[in-house]
Amino acid sequence: MRMLASKALVQVLEEQGVRHIFGYPGAANTPILDAVGKSSIAHILMRNEQGAVHAAAGYARLTGKVGVCTATSGPGATNMITGIANAYMDSIPLVVLTGQVASGLVGRDAFQEVDTTGVTTPISKHNYLVKDPNDLPRILEEAFWIAGTGRPGPVVVDIPMDVQRMRVDYQPQGTPQIRGYCPHLPATDADAAQLADAIRQAERPLLVAGGGILIAHASEAFAALAAGTGLPVVSTMMGIGAVPCAHPRYLGMVGSHGVPPANAAFAEADLVVFLGARVSDRTVSDTEALAKRAAVAHVDIDPAEIGKNIPCDLAIAADLADFLPRLTRALAGYTCPGGWADKAAERRAAMPLPDGKKRGAVNPKYLMRRLSEATGGRAVVTTEVGQNQIWTANHYQFARPGTFLTSGGFGTMGFGLPAAMGAKLARPDELVIAIEGDGSFQMSMPELGAIRQWGAEVKIVLFVNRVLGMVHEYQDVNFQSRHSGVDLGAYPHYPSIAAAYDIPCGTVAENQDVDSAIAAMLETPGTYLLEVLVDRTESTL
Amino acid sequence: MAKYILTALVNNHAGILAKMAGLFARRGFNIDSLAVGVTQDPDISATTIVVNGDGHTVDQVLKQLSKLIDVIEVKHLPAEQAVSRELSLIKVACDPTNRSEIVQVVNIFRAKVVDVAPDALIIELTGTGDKIDAFEQMVRPYGILEMCRTGMVAMRRSGQ
Ligand SMILES: Cc1ncc(C[n+]2csc(CCOP(=O)(O)OP(=O)(O)O)c2C)c(N)n1
């Protein structure tokens, strides 16, 4: 059928099941917005393009579907850069639609022109500059396919505004055929048998769950593996939730911000099996030392991750959803050496829980434990970056896979609030809680306007320590407590901010009031801001 | 450190060269040369990349290149299985007294004189990098006014 390219674009989105586009307009993407306005898709106006990308990311992470966002050319596109890089690091499937100046002006430094494909090349899975409107439908179908398959990631489609307004023939094409792009990596029983042998021979084998397990929707298969074998499990930050945090074999997060039982097991293991993990420096600071003390097996859908950061003895490039059931079968009849696994579990059981004894401020770790209790670990939780992120990672007891939405690889302050909004719009029935640091919150605070406008009823828990807490602590440790550039001062007055957006607000300053404050937040219908007063000397771990 | 030859078939799309070059720079891969040209299929270009590094680097270059959507396939080509060539143009200073001497060297190397002026010759030479290096040594004493070389292009020998 012959139609405007912008209309064909919207039809492809509808074919893909898109219901929300997070965006911000400008002249160069107005034809897209015009077509969206006439369609079944809602354009969710954010307050900054970065918020649009993060909201689409929250949407994508919770649903497993491709998130879509749009911005105008030039500053609109560059405001998206942080969000795109964040999605690239955490393998989040996005299609990013940017307007570009008219074809005839490309390359002439026109008003609001930037080389969008140039600046997004190192931070996207793929990108396109659409020159011929007839290519647009095929490119969009490819963009969705590439973003959502294999190791997911953001795909940028840059469309000159005149191209958006040309007429094209549109015919849905079905699954794209892209020469040389083979996202499916089937697993083999032979590989599973090899890893099973290594596990059987090891005295102290350990499973490391990465975010890949969640992306592959393989957490059930993974939990079955852990339960069937009794193998101890640790996770990376992105892998939290691969097994329920309360699972008897789960020891917690490893790495520089991980918990002692997980790190102790990691230090003692003689076989470490990475499953869907990048082995980043935050997870394993000294990869050579690890390779010396233990055998390393690495399973990932992205062959380039295997051997990139850590030399490995057994390399398996495969889709975990296919691989894990094979591994479980290959390990039939096997049980992990009891001494080792039990010792690890005992260490975890012996870990003291954070308490609420202190007066005059709230213990944030205690609050996260209480919040976890109150919600049964079943909330969808987003975080910012800083101490708030680690308090959440180590103390909220996630009961369900894929409900911890955090910026793992890029560590992007400002992610949590818009991500929570995107998640809530994707799944209005879920309880979505944004855990905020006061520095990070102020980076995305204007998105409260979008949250209210679009009825995203998220609960906001704001840790107010009036400081960039994690950096403040870093200066304590590494700069003899010379604090520089980390004090946030006395403003703003958060209850007034909440009032400005008609958001009910509570403040909790004492541990003894934590439970009632949480109850008030959960019982109040709609969006809610809980201000939690925390001592700035509170430790991260 | 050793040199490795990689050959890649890529979609002939605008920007693919920038994507490849950007990848090498960003990941700190040390590239000796990168040559690109269209194949018998106008939609596909063949590229030859010479990488400096160890086995681990080559493994990573191969995998990272494969991840580029516009890269159709990329392979390591062991030197003993490769036919490889470079082309060079060399402008050598000359005068009537030494011109024929230079032409003798040109003939020995089976190079070609492609432009003649009273005070200079442009010589075209095709061969392996070593051959071009050797030729350069031979004509250097006469005075090299200008020189340019393509990167290596390479192909697997038939039956290998
Ligand atoms: C965009 C961005 N800028 C800077 C940083 C560096 N950084 C990491 S943690 C942190 C402090 C965060 O402060 P806050 O949000 O108040 O969290 P807290 O540590 O106090 O819980 C900073 C500045 C970052 N991660 N992201």
Ligand SMILES: [Mg+2]
């Ligand atoms: Mg703070």
